[in-house]
Amino acid sequence: MQAIQLQTESIVEIATFLVRRWAEKEKMIVEISDKVETRTRLNENKVIITPLEKRIGNDFQKYRQFRTSLWYEAMRVKFCKKILSNDHAFGFILNTLETQRVERLGREIWKGMDDEIIFNYTYMLVARPQLHSVYGKARIVEAFYQYFMFGAIKGEIQSSQFEQIKKASAFANKIVNKAIDENHDTEWLEGNVSEIIKILDIDSLLTIPVSLPFMKAGMALSEEELLKVLKIVSKNKEGDFGSIDPASIMKGENVLDEYKVLLDENKKTENKGLNPEAIGVQTPSTKNVDETVIYDMSLINGLKMKFKEWKTGWKEQHLRAGDEFDEENYIEGNEPFFTDVKKSIKTKIVILLDHSSSIASDAIEYKKATLALCEVLSYLKVKFAVYAFSTENRAVVCWSVKPDNVKWNSITAKRLAQIVANGSTPLAEVYDKMFPILQSKRPDIFLTLTDGEPSDPDAVRLMTKSFKGLGINMVSLGLGPNTVRATTIANNLKHLGYEKTMAVSRLKDIPSKVISILDV
Incomplete structure (x- = not known):
């Protein structure tokens, strides 16, 4: 895939369009920031998202991840009543449950997102930390997140803790299913988070280390490694998504045309940017x-109606002589003939x-x-x-x-x-x-x-x-x-x-x- 530095303006424009379209909320704005993890501020109608260049993969793969992250945030805007901070265990677990709930509700509306969600899951799993690198009680929370979201964990954990994780994950799936089946919202799920906290035997105010959706500079992922992880995710997600073709998902054909249009528009903007502007x-x-x-x-609409005839390029004009006779105008004492005049x-x-x-x-x-x-x-x-x-x-x-x-x-x-x-x-x-x-x-x-x-x-x-x-x-x-x-x-x-x-x-x-x- 072509390597190109997409301009921030181009990315902001398409990101804003997509979020507003998916969330069905016209006042949403998008901010791209490499300082914080992706998050949505409901009270500000704002989505803050990690830029493309901080993600893993080639330019097209980065765009696919960026786009799917936007979709999740748009679904949060559409379906969540509140979004808590991920800094502490309680908010982190609630937001994790909400991710699954809004994903399932969103897939009912946007059925074409399945391949992109699976593709994004692959990179999400790759970007999660190895369990041995997470210390203290935060390790069990990270293990719960990985098992609940991906059906797999990265690294080893004590068998007694793994049993806790499986039990907490099973309970989490149960309440997410119930929330969807019985049309419960964020606040209902929030009331069940304490049970997961109890199963995991952690403090609700436990500090959770930030895990950003990208790897350190220089860390690359080969196509073979990516496909291997994609197959693992696909197998674990078959129960939710049905039969999955990893090779087809790798191609990303559903998004390729959109990406090509973005590249073309970006190229046009770059070329126009070469025109000299005055200093100052x-x-x-x-x-x-x-x-x-x-x-x-x-x-705007009133003006468009007013000048509609200018848009079409023709105006009906009354004259003493013309193409057609207007009987009513003649009776009223006005110019009796009219003709169409070309306007430009x-x-x-x-x-x-x-x-x-x-x-x-x-x-x-x-x-x-x-x-x-x-x-x-x-x-x-x-x-x-x-x-x-x-x-x-x-x-x-x-x-x-x-x-x-x-x-x-x-x-x-x-x-x-x-x-x-x-x-x-x-x-x-x-x-x-x-x-x-x-x-x-x-x-x-x-x-x-x-x-x-x-x-x-x-x-x-x-x-x-x-x-x-x-x-x-x-x-x-x-x-x-x-x-x-x-x-x-x-x-x-x-x-x-x-x-x-x-x-x-x-x-x-x-x-x-x-x-x-x-x-x-």
Whole structure:
């Protein structure tokens, strides 16, 4: 399988999509971290997962493990009422029972996951520690986990302890089966954990050492060794999964096409990343950001309906002469004929979003409106780019939200969501940072959305003139809390050399105002 370094943004995007799809919860976010073990924080709607590079195997095998780990966490989101810490025996055992419960419930819904679960079990078993390396009472807990999850243990243990483990495992299977058969939830299982604690003869607050799902650097696993472990797991899991073909599972054909698409998209993103961006223009991080808070689906769908005829490329237009006679229009005294007119948008536009401090109080609504604009521009297949500016650590930063050669998607939405409105309006400095980009791209329109007057009007006037010298149509949109203030801002912007200025007092009007300036 091809060796390639998948970009974090690509992984975060597909991970977020999969978790939301599997958990059926649209507000879930995914954070990739090599600092902690994979875990889910239900109260934060967040899944934290170990990155691919920390896992064992080739790139495809790592992706399969990563994907299955995501599935388990999504099932926890869907079926668990609580998730305790794995640091102590009680929480560790409850979470282990819940892993089995949510797996079985999840398999009823996602029947195609069986091969991937078995494949993942193989690597889970490989990654577990040898029992001789675990000290004290924690050894018996580790042995219970291995026997309950895999039907096998790694290493040796005293015969009396092994009997305890088998008894605890049998009880654990019994209560998991009962929980599923009688539709019990997390809290019911939690009430039975003390019995397992008693059988194992341990303290419920016993500290459990962390066992991360990866091996130390340099430790490899050959195909032959992997297949050997896979056969052991397959044999032990036949009672739950039925007949299993280890050779077929090794191939991973159910996931291969998905992985190839991810590689292709990653390659495209890498190639686009080679295009030179101006020094001083940064790309916002997309880690740990919930972009759903800035989606106003009512506004987006309403705009799509409003501009639907632009999408189809044809508009019915009434004229004095045309293709067909409209009797009702004639009776009403309007133009009696109508004809279909071909419409297309060829305008290339670059949009700059003011994120100075004055935006902060309305930041969410502002982002909702600008995101809706981007959604509609994407829907209409307009070629556009989006930038923003704010102040970070006392320095103005120009953010690249969406370059013109990248599609509008959840990653670009995350970038917009994470920009914090802060600082003044040093528009000339921002224009200076963007000048090399626009000089190279030469868009038809450069649109600036701002709610204040720039701190350096003379310098802005000079930069505006420079842009116009490139053949770029300079347009500004003044935002104000009311019509009077918005109009005042727009009038002031006129004196800075913009060829067209507009005013908006209602943020939801931004998309329609912007689309109105596109040549059709």
